[in-house]
Amino acid sequence: MTQTKFGVLLVNLGTPEAPTPQAVKKYLAEFLSDIRVVDTPRLLWWPILNFVILPLRSPRVSKLYKAVWMEEGSPLMVYSRRQQKALAERLPGTPVELAMSYGKPGMKEPIEKLLAQGVTKMVVLPLYPQYSCSTSAAVFDGVARVLKFQRRLPSLSFIRDYATHPAYISALKASIERSFAQHGEPDRLVLSFHGIPKRFVAEGDDYEQRCRDTAQALTDALQLPSGKIMLTFQSRFGREPWLTPYTDETLKGLPAQGVKHIQILCPGFAADCLETLEEIKGENREIFIHAGGERFEYIDALNDQPEHIDLLQQLVTQHF
Numbered sequence: 001m002t003q004t005k006f007g008v009l010l011v012n013l014g015t016p017e018a019p020t021p022q023a024v025k026k027y028l029a030e031f032l033s034d035i036r037v038v039d040t041p042r043l044l045w046w047p048i049l050n051f052v053i054l055p056l057r058s059p060r061v062s063k064l065y066k067a068v069w070m071e072e073g074s075p076l077m078v079y080s081r082r083q084q085k086a087l088a089e090r091l092p093g094t095p096v097e098l099a100m101s102y103g104k105p106g107m108k109e110p111i112e113k114l115l116a117q118g119v120t121k122m123v124v125l126p127l128y129p130q131y132s133c134s135t136s137a138a139v140f141d142g143v144a145r146v147l148k149f150q151r152r153l154p155s156l157s158f159i160r161d162y163a164t165h166p167a168y169i170s171a172l173k174a175s176i177e178r179s180f181a182q183h184g185e186p187d188r189l190v191l192s193f194h195g196i197p198k199r200f201v202a203e204g205d206d207y208e209q210r211c212r213d214t215a216q217a218l219t220d221a222l223q224l225p226s227g228k229i230m231l232t233f234q235s236r237f238g239r240e241p242w243l244t245p246y247t248d249e250t251l252k253g254l255p256a257q258g259v260k261h262i263q264i265l266c267p268g269f270a271a272d273c274l275e276t277l278e279e280i281k282g283e284n285r286e287i288f289i290h291a292g293g294e295r296f297e298y299i300d301a302l303n304d305q306p307e308h309i310d311l312l313q314q315l316v317t318q319h320f
């Protein structure tokens with residue numbers, strides 16, 4: 001009889017290997033070729049991607065990566081590795097691998113490493129608190145793509161999301177309360193989530209609802225008056241309408257309404273990355289201050305905070 005051997009696969013988006021135009025181009029080419037992310041018909045998308053998007057975007061975005069790059073590498077990779085290590089320390093005897101949907105180490109090598117260690121049950125945890133077809137479902141595709149070439153499949157648990165998990169909400173709450181204690185209570189607490197095209201939601205993606213579920217659970221947990229918390233969407237890409245209100249437009253309008261002190265948190269990002277550090281902590285601070293805002297405080301992602309590792313541990317061990 002085979003004994004069950006558990007293994008954990010953490011998965012995040014992926015990031016370039018270096019903050020250079022060539023490395024960013026390679027990463028974006030893989031990421032933006034996934035039909036889960038951009039679903040424009042391939043024949044139309046291929047020339048746009050290769051002749052317009054990649055040549056124009058890669059040099060510009062590589063400068064943004066340079067601005068947030070850490071000594072050990074890209075922030076997303078650095079924090080994800082720390083999460084992997086901290087979770088592995090909590091689970092002696094259970095291998096924990098980190099995979100990325102795009103770029104290195106990809107999906108194949110980490111899954112094969114788990115199987116080579118005799119894992120018979122794999123718990124897959126996409127590090128996206130709110131489900132979206134563009135992220136969580138792409139992880140599912142990646143797992144299936146790799147397992148397609150295995151003769152012996154492991155049992156699988158796929159954690160769809162954890163938007164209202166009590167340990168997630170209490171980790172966010174603790175972070176916010178620390179920030180309030182350090183800087184005072186702001187006029188508004190802004191929760192900025194990565195956007196997606198509105199069309200994805202119309203076609204059945206429940207991402208917007210899951211973001212609202214998180215915001216509601218946090219509002220209840222913090223016991224703040226409902227007008228104090230705002231939900232916005234960042235990182236718009238392309239021409240079609242994305243989820244609104246947009247973070248940048250909202251922040252630009254706040255000072256004129258008398259809102260001069262904000263704190264901002266990105267609950268949809270398990271790890272700090274380009275989108276939080278450059279776009280929110282950098283660019284959106286500028287927008288707010290330029291519009292007449294006075295105090296802007298960015299609240300770090302949960303990264304490798306002990307409360308976050310508690311959450312990851314609870315999420316995976318409930319499947320053991």
Ligand SMILES: C=CC1=C(C)c2cc3[nH]c(cc4nc(cc5[nH]c(cc1n2)c(C)c5CCC(=O)O)C(CCC(=O)O)=C4C)c(C)c3C=C
Pocket residue numbers: 013014015016028032037038057061074076128132134135194195196197207235237268269272273274275
């Ligand atoms: C093109 C469409 C995109 C969709 C849909 C999308 C959804 C989505 N993304 C994240 C999380 C992250 N995105 C990050 C970067 C990033 N995202 C897009 C595009 C879409 N994202 C691009 C083109 C980029 C790269 C930067 C740029 O060129 O502007 C990152 C950061 C990666 C890093 O290296 O730091 C994360 C994380 C979520 C959660 C999401 C849907 C809910």
Ligand SMILES: [Fe+2]
Pocket residue numbers: 194235
């Ligand atoms: Fe994105």
Ligand SMILES: [Fe+2]
Pocket residue numbers: 235274275279
């Ligand atoms: Fe961005």
